[in-house]
Amino acid sequence: MSGTNRRRITSKELAKLAGVSSATISRAFSPDSRIGSATRDRILAVAREYGYQPNAIARSLNNQRSRLVALVVNAIGNPCEAEEQQLLVHRLQARQLLPILLCCADHSDRLQLMRLASTYQVDHVVIFSDMVSMQDAVDIFHTTKPIIVSFEPLENEDVSNIRIDGAASAGEIIDKIVGDGKQRFAYLSGTKSSWIDKLRRKWFADALARHGLAFEAEAFGDYSYDSGFKEAVLLLHRSKVDAIICGNDVMAIGARDAARRVLGKNTPEDIAIVGQDGIAMAAWDCNDLTTLSLDHVAFMDAVVELIERHEAGNEGPHSITLTCTPRWGSTA
Amino acid sequence: MSGTNRRRITSKELAKLAGVSSATISRAFSPDSRIGSATRDRILAVAREYGYQPNAIARSLNNQRSRLVALVVNAIGNPCEAEEQQLLVHRLQARQLLPILLCCADHSDRLQLMRLASTYQVDHVVIFSDMVSMQDAVDIFHTTKPIIVSFEPLENEDVSNIRIDGAASAGEIIDKIVGDGKQRFAYLSGTKSSWIDKLRRKWFADALARHGLAFEAEAFGDYSYDSGFKEAVLLLHRSKVDAIICGNDVMAIGARDAARRVLGKNTPEDIAIVGQDGIAMAAWDCNDLTTLSLDHVAFMDAVVELIERHEAGNEGPHSITLTCTPRWGSTA
DNA sequence: ATCGTTTGTGTAATCGTTTGCACAACGATA
DNA sequence: TATCGTTGTGCAAACGATTACACAAACGAT
The missing domain is CATH 3.40.50.2300 (Response regulator)
Incomplete structure (x- = not known):
């Protein structure tokens, strides 16, 4: 329970403890799979006792889906203000997707950073940075079609994108x-x-x-x-x-x-x-x-909308256009 | 090369293409391992040609190190302003560590979110949120000793932390x-x-x-x-x-x-x-x-300092204290 | 010519899951 | 009772890397 033993328990070990096979352990953690409800309950109880949780890395390797999302943002900048970032992160988390943040300072390592992230087999890529060329994004993420938050007509129409019209x-x-x-x-x-x-x-x-x-x-x-x-x-x-x-x-x-x-x-x-x-x-x-x-909530809703379509296997490409509205203040 | 084939090439396939075994492929990508430099160059050339990069998920499974860092931050709040976040993310990236961002809005899912991240076998955990109890953090991350950014004396002295004294x-x-x-x-x-x-x-x-x-x-x-x-x-x-x-x-x-x-x-x-x-x-x-x-740069330097000690296998716990300085403005 | 060391490569096990297939047990039907 | 679907479980093969071990070739020193 508490921090005495350092290593995390594996499904095989838990299997031994629960008197079942590791396959059954796996099934106990998959919502819809053929398993007796009594067995499942027993396994979950034992699992809780020993603090077992399936290893997401191993699962990702097997599944070919990591449930990781790469968020490519522009260092300080626009349009990925903290507000938007946070809205998006919350929405992702609600879907059990975890965001990996790529903060691209200067162009030199931008590409290298994206390459690094791509080796983690991210399921989705959202590019907020206007400094990334679409071709680079497509080449680097290759198997994962990126979602580009774009403000201009794209030369490569094979990529899902969100356009802003102001x-x-x-x-x-x-x-x-x-x-x-x-x-x-x-x-x-x-x-x-x-x-x-x-x-x-x-x-x-x-x-x-x-x-x-x-x-x-x-x-x-x-x-x-x-x-x-x-x-x-x-x-x-x-x-x-x-x-x-x-x-x-x-x-x-x-x-x-x-x-x-x-x-x-x-x-x-x-x-x-x-x-x-x-x-x-x-x-x-x-x-x-x-x-x-720009309505940031609508903006992030659009991003999530595209991600959900991709999750559903409908890779598009899709395009969504949002329009800006003026905010009248006292500076003009 | 371009987006015609969807699947990523594996080391075994590349091995066949380069006329070597997959073990040799792996060695070509490990800086210091016994491999002929001619072989390495040839492999790297072929790899570039086919866009091969070692799969980080598979590597993590084998290595027991994911090079992922969980950043637990308080939704909107303090003290993880965007400035600090960004400083830290840059420093992590420079060390080839990728940050997973956990934005903990309300307490209900905070723990669940941390549990989710822990299944990804993150190498380090940095907790900025003052809403997370240390005991929860230790229990959940279990094998990964978290780094707590703490402002008060800790009851559990087994955790590395940074204290701020103002x-x-x-x-x-x-x-x-x-x-x-x-x-x-x-x-x-x-x-x-x-x-x-x-x-x-x-x-x-x-x-x-x-x-x-x-x-x-x-x-x-x-x-x-x-x-x-x-x-x-x-x-x-x-x-x-x-x-x-x-x-x-x-x-x-x-x-x-x-x-x-x-x-x-x-x-x-x-x-x-x-x-x-x-x-x-x-x-x-x-x-x-x-x-x-608070000197944010010094603050993030301290966090990185702790992470580096953990990386070096020296898990501490370590403690660093930073002191605040007044900034005199015209509001007081 | 022989031995020892170094160097480069392949073989196979391993990391911790998931899942197709096989199979046993079971109740229901004819 | 023989047959058939259904249900629950185990076996074993993936997933894609890394690495201990073994071994052959090359080399220098005797």
């Missing part, structure tokens, strides 16, 4: 800001290399174009508060923009602080600032951000 | 606030049932006692901004406190917003507000929180 809402937000008299827009990107960021930028650029406007200035950060702050300072020093669209909410908060603190400009009178994602923090009283918001 | 810094903070003329303190707890929270409260209570003071009011939240906001409003309505010590930084921000927005009180003139943890957000310009801060 074009309409970006339009609403731009309309409002232009309506308020702002004319000179800047885009503060989350990263230089991400295609998600490029697509998001396009939503806003297209909306501006409908007003005969275009981004007058650009800058690149790294999705962090500090980068939002720093880039906004540089931006506002070198150009006279009166509206900044930011790559995510955290950068928007940084930019707002920079405008207020360093330049003495207030939102929304002097400058409009817009975020993206709609994280909980955006709604905090001290922030009250205007942002292009 | 008594001295809490004293400094209280001294400063009392020196500024504040007299009436409230404590806004993170949770009702956590012993970590109780210990933290004690640091401040002891410091107050040295000034002949005590907490005049108490409230309980759930480590979230909303709970900080809501409880602060109630607290300030029913008592005339002029200083609130909060269970974590996020609640402190909520309380600050509540004081400012609902009661019209400003920090630090009208009311002093103190957080705990020292997360990055606390230093943001818009927050600039006074907080009892």
